[in-house]
Amino acid sequence: MNLTNAWTILKDNGYKETSKRNQILELFSNDERYLTARDLLDVMQKDYPSMSYDTVYRNLATFVSLGILEETELSGERHFRMQCESDHHHHHFICMDCGKIKEIPVCPMDMLGAALPAYEIANHKFEIYGKCPECK
Amino acid sequence: MNLTNAWTILKDNGYKETSKRNQILELFSNDERYLTARDLLDVMQKDYPSMSYDTVYRNLATFVSLGILEETELSGERHFRMQCESDHHHHHFICMDCGKIKEIPVCPMDMLGAALPAYEIANHKFEIYGKCPECK
DNA sequence: TTTCTAATAATAATGATTACGATTTACCTT
DNA sequence: AAGGTAAATCGTAATCATTATTATTAGAAA
Numbered sequence: 337m338n339l340t341n342a343w344t345i346l347k348d349n350g351y352k353e354t355s356k357r358n359q360i361l362e363l364f365s366n367d368e369r370y371l372t373a374r375d376l377l378d379v380m381q382k383d384y385p386s387m388s389y390d391t392v393y394r395n396l397a398t399f400v401s402l403g404i405l406e407e408t409e410l411s412g413e414r415h416f417r418m419q420c421e422s423d424h425h426h427h428h429f430i431c432m433d434c435g436k437i438k439e440i441p442v443c444p445m446d447m448l449g450a451a452l453p454a455y456e457i458a459n460h461k462f463e464i465y466g467k468c469p470e471c472k
Numbered sequence: 473m474n475l476t477n478a479w480t481i482l483k484d485n486g487y488k489e490t491s492k493r494n495q496i497l498e499l500f501s502n503d504e505r506y507l508t509a510r511d512l513l514d515v516m517q518k519d520y521p522s523m524s525y526d527t528v529y530r531n532l533a534t535f536v537s538l539g540i541l542e543e544t545e546l547s548g549e550r551h552f553r554m555q556c557e558s559d560h561h562h563h564h565f566i567c568m569d570c571g572k573i574k575e576i577p578v579c580p581m582d583m584l585g586a587a588l589p590a591y592e593i594a595n596h597k598f599e600i601y602g603k604c605p606e607c608k
Numbered sequence: 609t610t611t612c613t614a615a616t617a618a619t620a621a622t623g624a625t626t627a628c629g630a631t632t633t634a635c636c637t638t
Numbered sequence: 639a640a641g642g643t644a645a646a647t648c649g650t651a652a653t654c655a656t657t658a659t660t661a662t663t664a665g666a667a668a
Binding site: 462464466 | 588591593
């Protein structure tokens with residue numbers, strides 16, 4: 337996902353182009369890591385001292401619902417990052433030191449097949465945590 | 473994990489036997505589901521009106537660190553349940569309606585083998601969410 | 609430009625979790 | 639059994655992330 341694609345999606349869904357939205361998206365474009373609402377606010381308040389939590393959270397929710405950002409929970413806090421470009425479903429290794437991620441091309445649900453016949457599966461979570469080669 | 477085993481572990485690690493601890497453990501023994509701190513407090517304040525959050529959270533942290541309880545994050549809240557008896561590593565299907573769980577005997581890490589050679593893997597999370605046969 | 613509505617700012621409220629000083633309790637020793 | 643001591647608990651306040659509220663601002667269409 338890049339800035340242009342993100343704006344196309346936003347415009348298609350009737351969202352207006354604002355400078356705050358643009359800066360939030362630019363921050364995610366320039367960072368591979370998962371970021372928290374606080375991370376964003378800290379950076380953005382340099383350029384926009386009046387930026388508020390409400391604006392951050394509202395836009396994060398919008399972006400996630402439109403598939404522009406993806407979200408995960410790390411040590412009790414919500415973290416966000418740009419939706420991966422990958423055209424196929426995948427999972428992530430997350431480095432607990434630098435926060436960088438690596439795509440895992442395998443999905444465990446493929447192996448499960450008919451292991452849960454009577455169950456209605458809504459979604460799933462598979463993440464691996466540790467240290468990347470650079471941090472090891 | 474049952475009450476007797478839990479108390480053996482606690483005693484071995486120098487923890488004292490208290491009625492509050494016992495009731496917390498009894499509640500988990502009688503419930504298959506994941507419970508929140510609030511769930512516990514609501515039930516326990518019937519018997520111990522003075523039970524405080526501090527006591528609940530402190531003991532939950534103790535129990536998790538000793539492997540008596542296991543913990544997961546569901547919709548932004550920490551949830552706890554008795555550690556499974558299973559002698560081998562496994563994962564869970566969690567019903568989003570009734571909260572009951574079902575053990576998944578497969579671990580995706582087995583399939584990954586040497587897929588992340590240069591990475592140091594600390595831990596992983598794999599959970600499936602949906603509706604169980606009864607709730608469907 | 610004017611107007612309409614979405615978006616934002618500033619701040620307060622909420623909900624979960626943690627912290628703290630005072631008190632009580634388990635349990636070890638005598 | 640009584641007393642001492644550190645652990646455990648209570649009551650409450652503080653903290654942290656997130657959400658809600660209300661007034662104001664700013665896209666963008668006419």
